[in-house]
Amino acid sequence: MQPNLLPRIRVQSEPFDTAHEQEILWRGYSHVGAVVTFIGLMRDINAGQRVSAMCLEHYPGMTEQALMSIAREAASRWSLEGISLLHRVGELAPQDPIVFVGVSARHRGDAFRACEFLIDYLKTRAPFWKKERTLSGERWVEARETDEQAAQRWNTDP
Structure with missing residues (x-):
């Protein structure tokens, strides 16, 4: 990990301002040449059923530690200037932003790859x-095989 890179990690119930979060990654850092972000939104349909709301739960302390570990791994693989990982918890409605992944780097290649790695x-x-x-009640969302496959490719593709 770059010596001065301190990833921004936040888990919160409040909404976040995506434009502000992007700007934090580059404003005042003239050496930054690329900012890549991913914003995950809650969908109103999943597994063929309408979804009216979602509740996201986490284990405080453990979650932030896991996010920091993921950020450190990205920083060890690519030359990055900044990393932001924000994740919402609590009650969410369709179209609410759930997650913000932001990466800044001197060059776009590192920024794109790191951002994709982080979300995977x-x-x-x-x-x-x-x-x-x-409409038929509440249900827990299981992990998707496609997400696992996306993450597996990073085991061999730095």
Whole structure:
């Protein structure tokens, strides 16, 4: 990890301002040449059923530690200037932003790869539990095989 890189890690119930979060990654850092971000939104449909709300749960302390571990791994693989990982918890409605992954770097290649790595690993390694509310009741969301496959490719592709 770069000596001065301190990833911004936040788990919160409050909404976040995506434009502000992007700006934090580059404003005042003239050596930054690329900022890549991913914003995950809650969908109103999953597994063929309408979803009216979702509750995201986590284990405080453990979650932040897992996110920091993921960020440190990205920083060890690519030359990065900044990393931001924000994740919402609590009650969410369709179209609410759930997650913000932001990466700044001197060059776009490192920023793109690191951002994709971070969201792939966040989806499979971070301890979050999702319960959806549908017309037929509540249900826990299980991990997707496609998420696991996406994360597996980073085992061989730096």
